[in-house]
Amino acid sequence: MKTLTCVVIGAGYAGIHAMNEIRKTLQRQEGSQSVKFVLIDKNKYHFRKVKLFKPAVTDEDIRVPLTQLFPEGISLIQGTVTEVITSTKKVRLTDASGALQSLDYDILVVAAGSIVRRPEPSAGGQPLGNLDDALRIREIWLANLRKAAIERNPHERKRLLTIAVAGAGISGIETAAELAYYVREEARKLDIETNEVDIRLYNAHDRLFTDGPDGVSRKLEHFLRDCGVKVVHANRVLRENAGIVYLSDGEKLPAGLCVWTLGLLPSPALEQFGLPVTSDGYVKVDASYRVQAAPGVYSIGDCAKVIDPLNGRSDGMTCKEAIPQASRLAKVLAADLADKPAPVHTSYMDSFSIGLGPDKGLTWVRKWGIDFIITGKMGYRIKHFTWNLASTIK
Numbered sequence: 239m240k241t242l243t244c245v246v247i248g249a250g251y252a253g254i255h256a257m258n259e260i261r262k263t264l265q266r267q268e269g270s271q272s273v274k275f276v277l278i279d280k281n282k283y284h285f286r287k288v289k290l291f292k293p294a295v296t297d298e299d300i301r302v303p304l305t306q307l308f309p310e311g312i313s314l315i316q317g318t319v320t321e322v323i324t325s326t327k328k329v330r331l332t333d334a335s336g337a338l339q340s341l342d343y344d345i346l347v348v349a350a351g352s353i354v355r356r357p358e359p360s361a362g363g364q365p366l367g368n369l370d371d372a373l374r375i376r377e378i379w380l381a382n383l384r385k386a387a388i389e390r391n392p393h394e395r396k397r398l399l400t401i402a403v404a405g406a407g408i409s410g411i412e413t414a415a416e417l418a419y420y421v422r423e424e425a426r427k428l429d430i431e432t433n434e435v436d437i438r439l440y441n442a443h444d445r446l447f448t449d450g451p452d453g454v455s456r457k458l459e460h461f462l463r464d465c466g467v468k469v470v471h472a473n474r475v476l477r478e479n480a481g482i483v484y485l486s487d488g489e490k491l492p493a494g495l496c497v498w499t500l501g502l503l504p505s506p507a508l509e510q511f512g513l514p515v516t517s518d519g520y521v522k523v524d525a526s527y528r529v530q531a532a533p534g535v536y537s538i539g540d541c542a543k544v545i546d547p548l549n550g551r552s553d554g555m556t557c558k559e560a561i562p563q564a565s566r567l568a569k570v571l572a573a574d575l576a577d578k579p580a581p582v583h584t585s586y587m588d589s590f591s592i593g594l595g596p597d598k599g600l601t602w603v604r605k606w607g608i609d610f611i612i613t614g615k616m617g618y619r620i621k622h623f624t625w626n627l628a629s630t631i632k
Contacts, residue, residue, distance in 0.1 A: 241272040244345040245329055247319050247392040248505075249279035249304055250287065251557035251628045252539025253349035255564035257312065258630060260347070263568035264575075267420040271575075275567035276313045276341065278305065278331060285369075286629050288292075288557055290354070291413040292370040295420035301369075305631055310614045315341075322346065322511045324532040335388030345534055345571060348521055350507055351556055354409075355500040362478035363404065363496035366413060369379040375497055379421055387428040397492035399425075399434050402483045403499060404475035410499035411458065412593045414568075417497075419435070419595040437467045442474045447553075450590065451609055456601045461594050461613065490559040502539045516543050525582035526570045527563070536570070546585040557628035559586050591621040 246257050286300040304314050317333040329341045354367035384399040403414040422432040445455040474486040478496035504519040514530045520543035522530045531533040538561045544553040551619040553559045573580035588604035600619035603610045
């Protein structure tokens with residue numbers, strides 16, 4: 239019997255879970271064929287993107303070597319996919335040395351993930367989009383604290399101690415809370431009064447967390463205020479220039495640092511693959527994650543337009559949704575290989591966990607029409623557990 243080749247593109251949250259779930263499911267399937275597993279990623283590590291704010295405030299390394307996650311049984315290829323040829327079932331890629339490779343597949347899972355949306359270069363400020371960005375942000379606020387400690391001009395001192403976070407999604411909330419804690423910790427070491435540190439979170443909407451109920455929004459704002467974050471609603475950062483943040487309400491805020499946290503976009507690499515994509519750049523899939531007009535090709539995670547056929551609701555771009563997608567995809571593959579009816583996508587339950595600095599968090603779950611809200615240390619423990627579960631860290 240022929241050995242099948244299963245290739246997964248992307249070692250983000252959806253990709254690593256897809257690889258694990260597919261291996262487990264196919265290997266225990268009765269009478270299953272032998273399968274060779276291949277994982278392709280541009281990096282030699284899994285990048286814990288949901289914790290991107292951590293290296294902006296601490297020395298925490300948010301990279302996990304793929305050899306640690308997959309010590310055996312999987313071929314790991316460091317490279318960038320340039321094309322998927324569905325007619326001949328081949329993947330073309332450029333490996334880490336710059337050499338071109340061609341790889342045959344029987345099953346292909348596209349889990350190319352997403353990138354963080356970046357402002358136009360003319361907007362100024364510092365985006366929080368990758369590891370280098372995070373390290374640069376930390377470098378700036380630490381330098382500003384040192385300058386502020388010896389600055390005699392009160393207006394300049396105030397500017398150096400002011401940070402604007404532009405974008406109040408979950409990433410912006412978590413980033414602002416972490417900055418509020420760690421900037422003040424460093425300020426104490428320099429004999430700077432912590433109440434001089436001014437962290438502002440700018441929200442274009444009328445309230446935080448529009449995906450959840452008003453009660454959760456109010457609790458979030460209450461916790462952020464306790465953390466030392468001032469939330470400014472119905473106001474957007476337009477640009478930063480020469481230490482001045484220009485706002486949509488006309489205010490000009492002197493600030494030592496402006497951090498952009500603008501959400502996610504599907505990976506632009508998808509444009510090169512040659513697969514069908516939506517007008518906003520997501521891979522088109524059916525209710526069982528099959529890519530249209532591409533036999534043997536599936537897609538999940540941030541790069542796929544995954545829609546619940548019962549309610550028409552699209553899955554969000556979070557790791558909590560990638561995990562059940564990966565588990566269901568494994569069952570779909572097993573069914574397709576056995577020529578049996580495959581399961582279809584269903585939405586994950588309404589729930590979010592949000593970190594609010596060290597040892598603090600908020601978890602919201604809606605079940606049976608009831609909102610359950612867990613806060614404080616227990617909320618943080620749940621958030622920490624989900625971070626580790628998403629990266630398959632035990």
